[in-house]
Amino acid sequence: MAAPGAAAGKDAWSSKTAFMLAAIGSAVGLGNLVRFPAEAGENGGGAFVLFYILCVLLIGLPLLLSETLIGRRGQAAAPVSFRRVAEESGASRRWEWVAVLGVLSAFLVLSFYCVIGGWVLYYIGIFAMDLLDTGLVGGAFQGVPAATVEGLFPQMIENGPMTVALNLAFLVITMLFVLRGISGGIEVAAVWLMPAFFVLLLGITIYGAFGGAFGETIAYLFTFDFTKLTGPVMLAAVGQAFFSLSLATATMTTYGAYVGKDVNLASTSTTISLADTSVALLAGLCLFPIVLAAGLAPGAGLGLMFQTLPHAFQEMPVGSLLGLAFFVMVGFAALTSSVGLMEAPSAWLIDGFGLGRRAAVLTVTIGAALLGVVCALSTGMLSGFHPLGFWNLFEGQGMLDALDTLTSRLTLPIAGLFTAIFIGWIVDKRLTDAENGLDGALHHFWRFLMRWLVPLALIAILVVGIFPDLFA
Numbered sequence: 001m002a003a004p005g006a007a008a009g010k011d012a013w014s015s016k017t018a019f020m021l022a023a024i025g026s027a028v029g030l031g032n033l034v035r036f037p038a039e040a041g042e043n044g045g046g047a048f049v050l051f052y053i054l055c056v057l058l059i060g061l062p063l064l065l066s067e068t069l070i071g072r073r074g075q076a077a078a079p080v081s082f083r084r085v086a087e088e089s090g091a092s093r094r095w096e097w098v099a100v101l102g103v104l105s106a107f108l109v110l111s112f113y114c115v116i117g118g119w120v121l122y123y124i125g126i127f128a129m130d131l132l133d134t135g136l137v138g139g140a141f142q143g144v145p146a147a148t149v150e151g152l153f154p155q156m157i158e159n160g161p162m163t164v165a166l167n168l169a170f171l172v173i174t175m176l177f178v179l180r181g182i183s184g185g186i187e188v189a190a191v192w193l194m195p196a197f198f199v200l201l202l203g204i205t206i207y208g209a210f211g212g213a214f215g216e217t218i219a220y221l222f223t224f225d226f227t228k229l230t231g232p233v234m235l236a237a238v239g240q241a242f243f244s245l246s247l248a249t250a251t252m253t254t255y256g257a258y259v260g261k262d263v264n265l266a267s268t269s270t271t272i273s274l275a276d277t278s279v280a281l282l283a284g285l286c287l288f289p290i291v292l293a294a295g296l297a298p299g300a301g302l303g304l305m306f307q308t309l310p311h312a313f314q315e316m317p318v319g320s321l322l323g324l325a326f327f328v329m330v331g332f333a334a335l336t337s338s339v340g341l342m343e344a345p346s347a348w349l350i351d352g353f354g355l356g357r358r359a360a361v362l363t364v365t366i367g368a369a370l371l372g373v374v375c376a377l378s379t380g381m382l383s384g385f386h387p388l389g390f391w392n393l394f395e396g397q398g399m400l401d402a403l404d405t406l407t408s409r410l411t412l413p414i415a416g417l418f419t420a421i422f423i424g425w426i427v428d429k430r431l432t433d434a435e436n437g438l439d440g441a442l443h444h445f446w447r448f449l450m451r452w453l454v455p456l457a458l459i460a461i462l463v464v465g466i467f468p469d470l471f472a
């Protein structure tokens, strides 16, 4: 398909809308639906949410613009684009290592992301079976004790063969899309699944707003207690902002390489950030009312989605169908993210090492499957294996949790820091001026953020987050 702005013969988005849907698809995922409510619950609700929003606006959004800008200028996978932009600015080609760290992070995230994607497949399966069993009316899992329903989760994640099989299934589904390339695969997933996702999310949220405990939810999510805003909590919020916007994982740069010159990157970055943040907040507004209305406590962590929520669907009319719709929605969001996570390392193997798409995608898939098996088993058989346990940041964490912490608390903020230094201090100003789509005061503001606020804030947050004891 002829694509605007693409070099001859190169695969690219078939339209600006396709790019937007793919970028939003990559941003909106398990991070918004599972990780955000869990982090908000664990880190004290309102103050975390407020600090998170600040991070998105002042750090995430300007970095998102920077990343897509480097990609469009470089016209290739992230490390190659970083190298080209560095060379064009007369700087060392070693800046490509910032993006290599990003590619590596994408690979690590992909490995554990597809494990959780697999869990979602399991819940799609059990709600679908329940719908066939009990029919439309009444709650889900009729006649089954709530404890049994909540017990399904520990039972599933401790079942090694099950989690491994589910993980591989999710990985293979992802691979099938990425094998078909940008316009033929990744874009197709985004264009079909993202609109369906939004319809489901709005439908379930509105249902909850009328039928559920909406007022209590607002109180829960927006009560501010600023004494809770400690160094580690701030690091959690920044990490969550990076994770949720798909920053520092080479994907936004890679996606930017397939965008036409006529697209205003400042405005697309703003839309992507707004959409992503709205979905995170909506996820809270969607989950908590259902749970609170069922008279349940909104437990923190993964139990919220995988235990409390299925229990709540037991109490609701048309519960099986609602549960099925809910987990299908989560699955759609997860899939449009996992394709982005797989594309970033694949594109590097293609543009940086000359592999064909098929060989590149298979290599990444096999690598992610091998590491993924260790993650999948880390909630059961390998729960005693703590790969980074010698460091207190990773205390007691199995492979899945350790990779999650390693990326969101360390590699993402660090790669983001160097990207800011690169754009703010190294890249030729004429080059950023030509690409960023900003003018006047906003342009100066963006440069100020990239030169000063973003790097200094990230350094400060990394230090107080990693060494909280120094400041106690």
Ligand code: TRP
Binding pocket: 026, 027, 028, 029, 030, 031, 032, 106, 109, 242, 243, 244, 245, 246, 247, 249, 251, 336, 337, 338, 339, 340, 341
């Ligand atoms: N943003 C995704 C989410 O919220 C997770 C993610 C992080 C991601 N980095 C990415 C997805 C890169 C695609 C590409 O779930």
